[in-house]
Amino acid sequence: DAGVTQSPTHLIKTRGQHVTLRCSPISGHKSVSWYQQVLGQGPQFIFQYYEKEERGRGNFPDRFSARQFPNYSSELNVNALLLGDSALYLCASSLAGRGISGNTIYFGEGSWLTVV
Amino acid sequence: GQQLNQSPQSMFIQEGEDVSMNCTSSSIFNTWLWYKQDPGEGPVLLIALYKAGELTSNGRLTAQFGITRKDSFLNISASIPSDVGIYFCAGTTNSGNTPLVFGKGTRLSVIA
Numbered sequence: 001d002a003g004v005t006q007s008p009t010h011l012i013k014t015r016g017q018h019v020t021l022r023c024s025p026i027s028g029h030k031s032v033s034w035y036q037q038v039l040g041q042g043p044q045f046i047f048q049y050y051e052k053e054e055r056g057r058g059n060f061p062d063r064f065s066a067r068q069f070p071n072y073s074s075e076l077n078v079n080a081l082l083l084g085d086s087a088l089y090l091c092a093s094s095l096a097g098r099g100i101s102g103n104t105i106y107f108g109e110g111s112w113l114t115v116v
Numbered sequence: 117g118q119q120l121n122q123s124p125q126s127m128f129i130q131e132g133e134d135v136s137m138n139c140t141s142s143s144i145f146n147t148w149l150w151y152k153q154d155p156g157e158g159p160v161l162l163i164a165l166y167k168a169g170e171l172t173s174n175g176r177l178t179a180q181f182g183i184t185r186k187d188s189f190l191n192i193s194a195s196i197p198s199d200v201g202i203y204f205c206a207g208t209t210n211s212g213n214t215p216l217v218f219g220k221g222t223r224l225s226v227i228a
Contacts, residue, residue, distance in 0.1 A: 004158075033215065042119060042204050042218030043159070056215050090158050092216075104149065105216060107158035 002027070004093050004108035012114045013081050021076045021111045025093030031055075032074040033105070034066055035090040043090055049074055081115045088112055122205050122219025129195055130227050137222040138189040139205035148181050148188040149206045149216065159204055163190070195226050 005024045013019050025032050031050040035043035048056035049068035063079045072093075078085055088110040121140045129135055139148070147166055151159035163174050165181035165188060172179055178191045188207070192199055202223050206216040 006158075035216075040220075042122075042206070042220050043216070044218070045215035048215060058215060088158075104161060104164045106161060107151070109158045112156075 004091055004106055006089075006091050006108040006111050008111055009109065010112045010114075012116060015081055015083060015115055017081050017115075019078050019081060019113060021078075021089050021091075021113070022073065023076070023091030023093075023108060024073045025091075026106060029093040029095055029106075030072055031094045032068055032072065033092045033094075034074070034076045035092065035107075036060070037088040037090055037110070038086075046076070078113075083115050086113060086115045120205055120207060120217055120219040122222055124222060125220065126223040126225070128225045128227060131195060131197060133195055135192040135195055135199070135224060136189060137203060137205075137224075138187060139207070139219045140187045141207060141217075142186070143209055144185040145207035145209055145217075146185070147208045148179070150177075150179050150188070150190045151204045151206060153202045153204060153221070155201075162203075192224075195224075197226050197228055200224055200226050 004026055007022045033048040034046040036046055037043040045058040046060050047066045052068045066076045068074045090110045091108045092105045094105045149164050150162045152162055153159045162177055163172050163179040168181055168185045169183050170181040176193045181188055188205055202221040204221045205219040208216050
């Protein structure tokens with residue numbers, strides 16, 4: 001079975017532009033989460049989606065948005081890019097969202113975003 | 117954002133040595149997870165812990181969920197060159213899995 005797949009793997013954008021990152025979860029997984037990892041730090045939680053609904057949001061500005069589609073894939077959108085948005089954006093999938101214990105979270109390879 | 121206290125930040129060890137790293141939190145967690153991340157790749161799950169006191173092994177790796185639910189450690193025995201990478205602990209306070217709170221990572225270097 002394929003793991004969590006993300007696209008694109010690398011991209012370069014200019015300040016002020018918009019970016020869309022895509023994620024397909026592991027087959028059968030209904031929950032997708034997004035994390036931002038800047039160099040030298042651990043990943044920081046951005047969003048969680050379960051059954052197409054937002055179930056959690058981290059401390060990120062409104063320039064960040066996401067959605068989940070009926071096939072459980074997801075998009076992360078970032079508007080008005082800033083230099084500080086340069087990071088590895090990780091998508092993670094799990095079987096279920098909150099209220100279900102004992103599940104584990106698997107990460108994709110990530111999308112490297114460089115803002116110049 | 118919130119992060120766990122992970123130590124040490126980096127380690128240089130000889131091949132064959134054992135390694136120990138740990139994570140502490142000011143909050144109680146219901147789940148602890150340990151990941152390894154190689155350069156340019158996403159974190160790969162090594163071990164998942166769901167109960168206080170739980171001790172779980174995965175090959176040469178052993179991890180424990182602290183009794184207080186505020187800490188966890190990861191041990192690697194008989195290290196080999198492919199153990200090189202950054203190891204992250206992650207925890208969640210929810211009965212589900214997310215959001216995960218991560219440590220800053222332990223960078224492991226193995227000298228052959």
